[in-house]
Amino acid sequence: MPRNLRPAPLALAVLLALPAFAFAQAEPPEADDHDHAHEATRTLETLEVTASPLRGSIEDLARPVDVLSGEALDARKAGTLGETLERQAGVQSSYFGAGVGRPILRGQDGARVQVLSSGTSAMDVSTVSADHAVGIEPFLADQIEVLKGPATLLYGSGAIGGAVNVVDGRVPTAQVGRTVSGRAEIRHGSVDDQSTGMARVDADAGVLTLHADLFRRDAGDYRIPGYAFSPGLVAGELAEGEDPEHFARGRLPNSELTTEGGALGASWFGERSWFGMAASTYRSNYGIPPGAHAHGDEEEAPEGDAHEGEEEDVVRIDLRQDRFEARGGVREVGLFEEVNWRVTRSLYEHTELEGDAIGTRFDNDGLEARVEAVQRERNGWRGAFGLQFGHRDFSAVGDEAFVPPSVTRDLGVFALQEKDFGDFKLEFGARHDRVRTDPEGSAPTASVGATSLAAGGLWRFSEAVHLGVNLNRAERAPTAEELFSDGPHVATQSYELGDASLDKEVALSGELGLHLHHGRFDGSVSVFRTQFTDFIYLADTGGEIDALPARAWVQGDATFSGWEAELGVELADNASGLWHLRLFADAVDAKLDDGGHLPRIAPGRVGADLDWSLGAWRARVGVVRVSEQDEVAVMETPTEGYTLVDAGVAYHWDVGGAGWEAFLEGRNLGDQEARAHTSYLKDFAPLPGRNVMAGLRVAF
Structure with missing residues (x-):
C-alpha cells in the first residue's frame, strides 16, 4: 500500500457514504441500541471461542479463556x-515504545506465547527481539481470545x-445475512497528536461473501510527565556532572510512528x-526511543544515553508483511461432522x-498449513483431530545480525x-x-520432538458455581535465537x-x-503453578x-x-441507568x-471499572494500581508502582439501519509517570502521559 494512501480520510468517507447505501438494503432494527447493549452485557458468556476446533462458549470450557469483544473491546x-x-486479568504488555507491545500471559512472553490471526500464526519476527512489532492491527478485530x-x-x-x-x-467463514x-x-489523540482511521465492509453477493478493510495511524513523539530517564539514571548522570538541560523531557524522542494496511x-x-x-x-515505520539502540563502540556517550541533540543516528524500524490466506471446509464427511483446512503464506x-x-x-518467509477434523458425537464423546505443518525461512543481514540465517520446519x-x-x-x-x-554455516542441525x-475437568455443582481443574505436561523446542545467537543484540x-546443545523445556x-454466575454477580478466581524443567x-x-x-542462553529449573x-456486579438498573462495577486483580511470581x-x-x-448507560448515553471510569516490583533478577533494578486513571463517555444514535457513536476517552488522566517493569526500556521510556481522544464510529 503506498505511503501516500491515507485511510483516515477514506474512513470518514465510509462513515458518511456507506451507511446511506445500507439504509436501502437493511430493515429497521427491532430494538433500540440500549436494549442491544444491555443484552450483550448479559450474554457475553455465550461468545464462541474460535481458537478451538470444537468452538465452545467460554462457560463450556474447563481451560481458562477470556474473550474481549463488543463495547469492552471498543x-x-x-x-x-x-x-x-x-486490562485483562493475567495479561500485561512487553512495551518497547509506542510501536511495540506484545502480550505477556501470567509472566510469560516471547517464544512462549503464540500470537495468532484468526487461528494462524502471525509469522512475524516479534519473538526474535523485544523491539520487533507484531504484524496485527487491533482496530480491525471482531474479538480477541486469550488462552491462558x-x-x-x-x-x-x-x-x-x-x-x-x-x-x-478477513476470510469470511459465514455469510453476512444481509446485502x-x-x-x-x-x-x-492529544498525547502524540495521533490520527487513526479504519473502515471495513462485508457484503453478500449470492453464494459469495466479500470483505474489504483498510486502516492508517499517524502519531508524533508522545508526551511524558517528566524526564525520559528514570529518576535513578537522572541522579547518576547529575552525579557525573551532566547538565540536566541536556536530558529529554516532556516528550519521548523518536517515538513517532506510521502504521497502515488493508x-x-x-x-x-x-x-x-x-x-x-x-x-x-501490514506496514509500520516506528522509532526506537534512545537507549534501546546504544552501540558499544560509542565511548563518548553512556550506554543507553537519551540526551537531546546527540549526533548519533536515530534508529527506526521499517516493517512490511504481506499475507495470503486460503481456507475452507466440508460438512458431513464419513465419521466426521466437519473437516476444515487453512493455508497461509507470509512474506x-x-x-x-x-x-x-x-x-x-x-x-x-513463512508457510503454515493446518487441517482440523471434528468427529461426530459417539457415545457422548466429542472431539477433533488435527495436523499442522510449518516452514520458516529466516535471515538477518547487517552489523547487528546476532542470529544466523536458518530454516525451521515443524510438523x-x-x-x-x-x-x-x-x-x-x-x-x-x-x-x-x-x-x-x-x-547456515557450521552449526549443527537441531531436531527436537x-x-x-x-x-x-469442569464440575457444574450448581447453576451458579462451576469449578474447573486443569493439569498439563507441555514441552517446548528451543528457538533458533536461543540455539545459535552469537553477536551484539542492541535491543537488550x-x-x-546461544547454545546449540540446549534441550527442550518441560512444563508441569x-x-x-x-x-460464579448468580443474578447480578459474575466472577472468577484462579490459582496456578507451573514447574519448568530446563527452563531457557x-x-x-x-x-x-x-x-x-555478555549474556548467554542457559537452562535451569524454574x-x-x-x-x-475478577468480579462483575450489576449495581443497579433503574431510572438512573444501568450501573455495572468490575473488579480485578492478579499477581505472579517466577x-x-x-x-x-x-x-x-x-x-x-x-x-476497578465502573460502567453506566442510560438511553443513548454510556460512560465509564476506571483505575488500576500497579504495585512496585522489588523481587528482581541479578543486575535488574526495582520499579516503582503507579496508578492510572481513565474514563470515557459516548453518545449513540441511529439513522436508518446504521448506528452512530461519538465518543471521548481519556487515559492516564492523572498524568502519572509510569514505567513498565516488563519493558527493556523502563529506564529510558516511560508510558505516555495524559491522553484525551475524541472520535466517531459507525456500524451498519
Whole structure:
C-alpha cells in the first residue's frame, strides 16, 4: 500500500457514504441500541471461542479463556495488541515504545506465547527481539481470545505459556445475512497528536461473501510527565556532572510512528462446503526511543544515553508483511461432522534504519498449513483431530545480525476429546511435534520432538458455581535465537551467546478455577503453578564482548505461580441507568529453583471499572494500581508502582439501519509517570502521559 494512501480520510468517507447505501438494503432494527447493549452485557458468556476446533462458549470450557469483544473491546483498543489487552486479568504488555507491545500471559512472553490471526500464526519476527512489532492491527478485530496457560495442544510448543487469537474475519467463514454490513472509525489523540482511521465492509453477493478493510495511524513523539530517564539514571548522570538541560523531557524522542494496511477477501458457500481467500498487507515505520539502540563502540556517550541533540543516528524500524490466506471446509464427511483446512503464506521484511543507512535487515518467509477434523458425537464423546505443518525461512543481514540465517520446519499432530457425565465434564488432549532447525554455516542441525498432554475437568455443582481443574505436561523446542545467537543484540543492550546443545523445556502445570454466575454477580478466581524443567533464559555471564555485557542462553529449573480474580456486579438498573462495577486483580511470581528471580516479571495489580448507560448515553471510569516490583533478577533494578486513571463517555444514535457513536476517552488522566517493569526500556521510556481522544464510529 503506498505511503501516500491515507485511510483516515477514506474512513470518514465510509462513515458518511456507506451507511446511506445500507439504509436501502437493511430493515429497521427491532430494538433500540440500549436494549442491544444491555443484552450483550448479559450474554457475553455465550461468545464462541474460535481458537478451538470444537468452538465452545467460554462457560463450556474447563481451560481458562477470556474473550474481549463488543463495547469492552471498543473501550480498550490501542495501537498495539499488548496495550489493548493489558486490562485483562493475567495479561500485561512487553512495551518497547509506542510501536511495540506484545502480550505477556501470567509472566510469560516471547517464544512462549503464540500470537495468532484468526487461528494462524502471525509469522512475524516479534519473538526474535523485544523491539520487533507484531504484524496485527487491533482496530480491525471482531474479538480477541486469550488462552491462558499452556495452549500447546492446539498450536504447538510455541504456545507453552498461552496464546492470543485475533479474529478479524478477513476470510469470511459465514455469510453476512444481509446485502452489506460494516463499520468505520476515526479518532484523534492529544498525547502524540495521533490520527487513526479504519473502515471495513462485508457484503453478500449470492453464494459469495466479500470483505474489504483498510486502516492508517499517524502519531508524533508522545508526551511524558517528566524526564525520559528514570529518576535513578537522572541522579547518576547529575552525579557525573551532566547538565540536566541536556536530558529529554516532556516528550519521548523518536517515538513517532506510521502504521497502515488493508485486506481484500472473499468466500464461496455451498450446501455442504465452503472456500475462501484473502490477501492483506501490514506496514509500520516506528522509532526506537534512545537507549534501546546504544552501540558499544560509542565511548563518548553512556550506554543507553537519551540526551537531546546527540549526533548519533536515530534508529527506526521499517516493517512490511504481506499475507495470503486460503481456507475452507466440508460438512458431513464419513465419521466426521466437519473437516476444515487453512493455508497461509507470509512474506515479512523488517529493516532497521540508522539515520539514512540500513543497519540490519530481517526477512522471514513463512508457510503454515493446518487441517482440523471434528468427529461426530459417539457415545457422548466429542472431539477433533488435527495436523499442522510449518516452514520458516529466516535471515538477518547487517552489523547487528546476532542470529544466523536458518530454516525451521515443524510438523504436529493432535487430538482432543471431551464428554459430559451429568454435571461433570472431562477434557483430554495430546499433541506431538517434530521441530527441525537448520542453521547456515557450521552449526549443527537441531531436531527436537515435543510431546504435550492435558486433562481438564469442569464440575457444574450448581447453576451458579462451576469449578474447573486443569493439569498439563507441555514441552517446548528451543528457538533458533536461543540455539545459535552469537553477536551484539542492541535491543537488550548485550552480546548474546546461544547454545546449540540446549534441550527442550518441560512444563508441569496445574490450575484450579472457580466461576460464579448468580443474578447480578459474575466472577472468577484462579490459582496456578507451573514447574519448568530446563527452563531457557538469558543469563549474565559477568564478562564483556565488544564493550557489551555478555549474556548467554542457559537452562535451569524454574517455577511460575500466581493467581487472578475478577468480579462483575450489576449495581443497579433503574431510572438512573444501568450501573455495572468490575473488579480485578492478579499477581505472579517466577523463581529459579536454585535461587533468584527471573527478570521482567509483571508486578501485581488491582483495578476497578465502573460502567453506566442510560438511553443513548454510556460512560465509564476506571483505575488500576500497579504495585512496585522489588523481587528482581541479578543486575535488574526495582520499579516503582503507579496508578492510572481513565474514563470515557459516548453518545449513540441511529439513522436508518446504521448506528452512530461519538465518543471521548481519556487515559492516564492523572498524568502519572509510569514505567513498565516488563519493558527493556523502563529506564529510558516511560508510558505516555495524559491522553484525551475524541472520535466517531459507525456500524451498519
